[in-house]
Amino acid sequence: MPQDAPAPGAAPTAEQLEPVKAAVRALLHQPEYDDGSAGPVLVRLAWHSAGTYCKETNTGGSNGAGMRYEKEGGDPANAGLQHARAFLEPVKSQFPFISYADLWTLAATVAVAEMGGPAVPWQGGRTDYADDAKVPPRGRLPDGAQGADHLRFIFYRMGFSDQEIVALSGAHNLGRCHGDRSGFEGKWVNNPTRFSNQYFKLLLKFEGEWKKTTLANGLQQFVYVDEDLAAGEEGEGEKEEGLMMLPTDMSLISDPKFRAWVEKYAADQDLFFRDFAAVFAKLLELGIQRDAQGRVANEENVEDGYRS
Ligand code: CCH
CATH class of the missing domain: 1.10.420.10 (Peroxidase, domain 2)
Structure with a gap:
């Protein structure tokens, strides 16, 4: 089983990601679920994880995987996305080195491609919040009843x-x-x-x-x-x-x-x-600051002020 993990603080390499992507591909076919595919709900998971971003305050976005916490995961706008997270749980167990934030966004790009869509550029290196302190407030996602x-x-x-x-x-x-x-x-x-x-x-x-x-x-x-x-x-x-x-x-x-x-x-x-x-690639990058090596700024490597 390939368990080649990235160096601490580094984003996974393309080689390390290949088996992760293969594992996502292998779980897309779900004969008992909806229209037979986990793909659509995985795309929605990535979108809702990223769509909380606010450019004025530089808060929210896919970094952090805040939806693991009730504060964000329990937002009525995210109802049903527990299914998407559950589909991906075995992949996270098999490849613990990939953060949830990377896995959720990567899985959507794999799903789009497998369903016949375009190749969406994707960069790794997101980290998961250690607690819910930086989880954005509810109410940032769109309401389908409006115009x-x-x-x-x-x-x-x-x-x-x-x-x-x-x-x-x-x-x-x-x-x-x-x-x-x-x-x-x-x-x-x-x-x-x-x-x-x-x-x-x-x-x-x-x-x-x-x-x-x-x-x-x-x-x-x-x-x-x-x-x-x-x-x-x-x-x-x-x-x-x-x-x-x-x-x-x-x-x-x-x-x-x-x-x-x-x-x-x-x-x-x-x-x-x-x-x-x-535009999907742009969505998945919202709020993510990278250095020249593509490394994502986070609590460990950036002084106070980042995402505050
Ligand atoms: Fe969406 N979306 N979406 N949506 N959405 C729903 C389902 C999906 C809105 C409302 C809804 C985007 C934008 C919007 C997907 C991707 C995107 C549902 C049904 C509602 C309601 C949820 C349910 O009952 O399960 C509104 C409003 C907007 C405003 O723009 C964007 C952007 C994306 C991705 C780029 C996908 C995929 C689904 C299907 C999910 C599934 O479970 O089948």
């Missing part, structure tokens, strides 16, 4: 542009909403374990046909059900469950500045893949 102003408020705080907001949102090609997690229900695209630009295409294709519905819990979302397909398949196996969009997703086509990018990404998958790779 374009809210998206800008949340993502400008992290330092993203309108174009980057739209590119990042393309991750909703993957996975689904769960009633017992966010309260929303359903998937955005028909094949939610294949990374593509389908989400942007469907936003535009069914424009005018997305129907606003109110769920039993009072939340509103938009749904599209292909009536013919649904009727035709009744009685013979699975019924078409329809597709959904969150109010925040719909704001990407009602806001003209966002919409210009939705149209570009719907028309050009290569452009979307390039932009997604760049």
Whole structure:
């Protein structure tokens, strides 16, 4: 078993990471879970670990793996991500040298690539907080029930542009909403374990046909059900469950500045893949300061002031 660990304080080398990535690849196929893959929820884990970043105060971000603590892990916005963390626990046991913060972010890049998406540049060296003192406050992640102003408020705080907001949102090609997690229900695209630009295409294709519905819990979302397909398949196996969009997703086509990018990404998958790779890499690096060797500043090697 390869247990070649990096020198103390150093980021793992590419060679040391290979078996870690292979172990992540090996756990992606989960026939009993959701649509058969751990990939989507791993991508969401990395995003929520990083999406707490605030550029004004230089707090939050993927360094530290604060979601291990109730203060962050128990944020209702993170409901369901315990499944993603549990999927990765055997990999952490097998390769104790990799920090949780590195493993969660690395696993998302492996998942994106395995699901047919682009290679996302990734650098290691994150460390895990020793306690919850530096865990950011709750409430920094977006609320799907809101609109374009809210998206800008949340993502400008992290330092993203309108174009980057739209590119990042393309991750909703993957996975689904769960009633017992966010309260929303359903998937955005028909094949939610294949990374593509389908989400942007469907936003535009069914424009005018997305129907606003109110769920039993009072939340509103938009749904599209292909009536013919649904009727035709009744009685013979699975019924078409329809597709959904969150109010925040719909704001990407009602806001003209966002919409210009939705149209570009719907028309050009290569452009979307390039932009997604760049912006997802940027997300995973938020708040991380590196020296010339790529070493991450942390409590041990930086004087007071870092992340204070
Ligand atoms: Fe998301 N997302 N997301 N999302 N998300 C949900 C699921 C996924 C919002 C709300 C939700 C990003 C941006 C936003 C994924 C990746 C990204 C769910 C359902 C909600 C609600 C959760 C549940 O019930 O399980 C909102 C609002 C925003 C605002 O922009 C960004 C950015 C990314 C990544 C780059 C992925 C993947 C999922 C599927 C998770 C799964 O378990 O299948």
